[in-house]
Amino acid sequence: SAVTRELIHDPGGANLSWMGLWPENSHWVAASGRAAVPYREIGGVFLTVGEPVGDPAARTEAVREFTDFVLASGGVPCFYSVGDDVRAACERAGFRSVRVGEETVIELDGLEFRGKKFQDVRTAINRARKEEVTSLWTRWSECPLALKEQIIEISEAWVSDKGLPEMGFTLGGIDELDDPEVRLLLAIDARGSVHGITSWMPVYREGELVGLTLDFMRRRADGFRPAMEYLIATCALDAKDEGMEFVSLSAAPLASTNLGHAAGADDAGPAENRPAASALDSLLERLSHALEPVYGFRSLLAFKAKFQPSYVPLFMCYEESASLGFIGSAIARAYVGEVSTVKSARLVAALGVALRRGHGG
Template identity: 40%
Template sequence: MTEGSPSRRHPLVRLAARIPVTLVLVGVVLACGVVSRGLWHPLSASPLWDQVAYGLPAIAEGRWWTPVTGTFFSDPPWLYVVVISGFAGVAYLEYHRGSRVALGWFTAGQLVGVLCMLGFVALISQLSWPWAVAMAHSLDVGPSGGTMACIAASATAMSSPWRERVWFTVLGACAVLLLFWGTPADIVHAFAVLLVLAVQRPLPARRSTMRERRLLGFLAALAIATAQVLVFLSPTRGPFGSSAAGSAPLVNLVVDVLVIVLIARGLRRGRRWAWLVAVVLAAVNIAWAAVVAVGLQIPSLPEDLFGGDPTPTLGEAGLWAIFLGYLVWARAAFRAARRGTIGSSPAPTAADAAALLKAHGGGTLSWMTTWKHMSYLRTESGIVAYQRHAGVAIALSDPLGPPEGRAQSVTEFIAASERDGLVPCLFSAGEQTRRAVPSTWRSLVVADDTIVDLPGLNFRGNTWKPVRTSLNRAAREGMTFRLTRLVDEPWGVQAQVRVISQSWVGGKELPEMGFTLGTLEEARDPEVRLALAVSPQGDVDGFLSWLPIYGADGRVDGWTLDLMRRREHGFVPVMEYLIGSSALQFAAEGARIMSLSGAPLTHQYPPDAGVIAALSERLAETLEPVYGFRSLHRFKEKFHPRSETLYLLFREGSDLPRIGAGLVRAFLPDASLRQFADAGLELVRRDGG
């Protein structure tokens, strides 16, 4: 490999090689700033201003070159920071689309924006409109028309939904600047963006998702609130007149912003009530602006009749009108009502889920979908089991039903969740389900399912010595293994099992986890088998619970480990003994697999996993003293299982904070804030010791 090969260059050198046009343009702007001294002195106070600035006066006096020369200057000096920052959009476009495209859009956006601004100002200057007259006598400089066009064009290089979100931000910024400040540069920005909009037509049509329509409604509401705050804090000189900072009553601003934020949260979740309130509020603001506009034409009315400076009200009416139009256009996205389940009623039951499992089979975790606190969505081809927490619909494992209908079930679950304003995700899903979600979805490994193949299992050889030793020791000490059902055992055995479990739970700072980790209540299911280790004295030294894994033929194809509990000071290798004895009996019965289930946060990531691996490692270190996930995973390795990856499937990274909150509530529905705090103190105490 040669010294100058691209892969040996410094990253900054490789970046510079990808954006030469951007670097040249920035260099020219800075050079002009140095030559004109505009970097430290206002250019408008220099004789050079009249020679390079563009505007109607310059064209009227024959300075036809100013639309080009004005591109490479800025005024006042502090604005150079904003101007140079704007070239980031040019750099992004050039990096992803090439130098020719970036230069083309910069040139077209700048020249078309400036020329259209001149024509527009010349047209409106014929009216007796103070703002139009002021624009007709104004000069300006700056390359922001070209940089704004590149920012807009660069959105098309982004994947959906970021493409639509960037476009919304660009259009919103242009609207606010034009309505409240209305400088020549703001007019140039508007025409430059309209040029890109007309050529590329990037805005979403009816094919945009319900979620995106709700998100845009949410962002639009927050944009109006932000605009009101900015207008209150700074003076304006827009098309509707001028206003001083703080000219409107503060109490009105606070109330308006609080109401808008409340509505925005409802719009984000697609609530019908939020849409109705937003429509009414927009209509009221537009109507009030119309009243103010008429009142200002009546000289006999007192100036303070409208409660402060009325100028911002007229500009805000323009934003409310755009917002109202959007709400009417996207009204179908805001029909979610508050209710406990998604989908049509009546909802399926746990019995329906169990019947579907027995008819078509399921995965190693599928029986958990029949547990309490689960809700169900009936799809065209099956059932999706889920829990609803913190605004998130968390589907557990894979959809139930025939494998060929899995993709349809996933699609219907996503649509039903989004229709009710919930964030959809699938937890502990397998590889087939990962392939069934939309291609834009992301996945995160949450566990490795540990599976022991039972045919031919005999525990012979050195690799099985620890398991074989526990079985031999149990035989010498008179331990008895019994595979039974908890509901079939006498009261005395059930009482011992209950005491062992309560003792285990009592040693934790947090209560028993749920969702994918069962309790004795789930173990009482007649379909669940209980493995008991009984001492010669009749004491239960430990127990396991096994969940059925149904095959496609309706027969039990294997068993999944759920509860693992042992009596303190009992038979030491009781867990190895119980699992080994269970495996031998399951194999004798003709079962195909035995799943030791997945220990969360124990996945072995590749070296290039990056932030995902780092996050998992940190969480594992934090929770290990409380729940021992890693030590449990190491224990299961004694049985030499093969691994099948389990995933968390979600739309995008911005959903993860809400999904995380939902999973915490799913796993620890009964934990209090005090218990979380106590567990945290215990972690600190152990770490410091």
């Protein structure tokens, strides 16, 4: 992971690459040393945590070498949550691709929360001022104990309300806050009560900090209601003042304005001229719907629309359709984590069945 961390700093990675540094991941490094791939091996599926990091010119080489490594290990390769450039590199290597989500990005150049479209954001900022709620930038190692205890309390209440384990894989929890390069932005009232918490991972390009990516989001259930709108707006304006280029609101897993459509379908002209939707459309829709009542990914994507972001498609690339059932089960287990309850065990089982049925298996 030390090599991966170095490559993420310089030459750099994608906006979501910092997640690849989380402790549960393994790391493959290209023979050239110019690229690395964070991944999870689950049930024989080697599921990448985003795309290769490092030299963009080494992407195609990294895709091919990593695939060879996986096949030599007797596994199934799957590049998960990758951008269009890596999707193209995967397709050149013989992979198929499908859209599995969207990253939402706020460009900071000239950003001003003005006009009717930003009404909700401005209302949150004005209400915070009126109710004496302010923002505090900190890091976990610097955060006072009284605030840490409140953050843990709010997070535990949020998790218990779901009735399922806290998700992982591309969604960080309390443990992922303890990183010296991850920034915390808190909403605090005049009495010292924490109403909302966000964490922001760095994005580097050639050693320079160019953006921040949202990960952890929690709000006190009975607290300042527009805490998230207030914190995201505050982060964007502060990052702009710091000279950064963008703030990413990350991706809502398996939620997209065009979920499951084959790559390139958006540009294929009128609907009647587009290729027939593959069985994978049904597969991903089933997976998304199975998770929505519990984790609300589509609701989260709709929430982020308040900030008028750009939408960047994310793809899953795979070699063989026959492996989709195994891949679906691996994705489910990656997100749900250790199956410790009957409810989560049933969810994982249901997702695997949905994926196989969705492909017609």
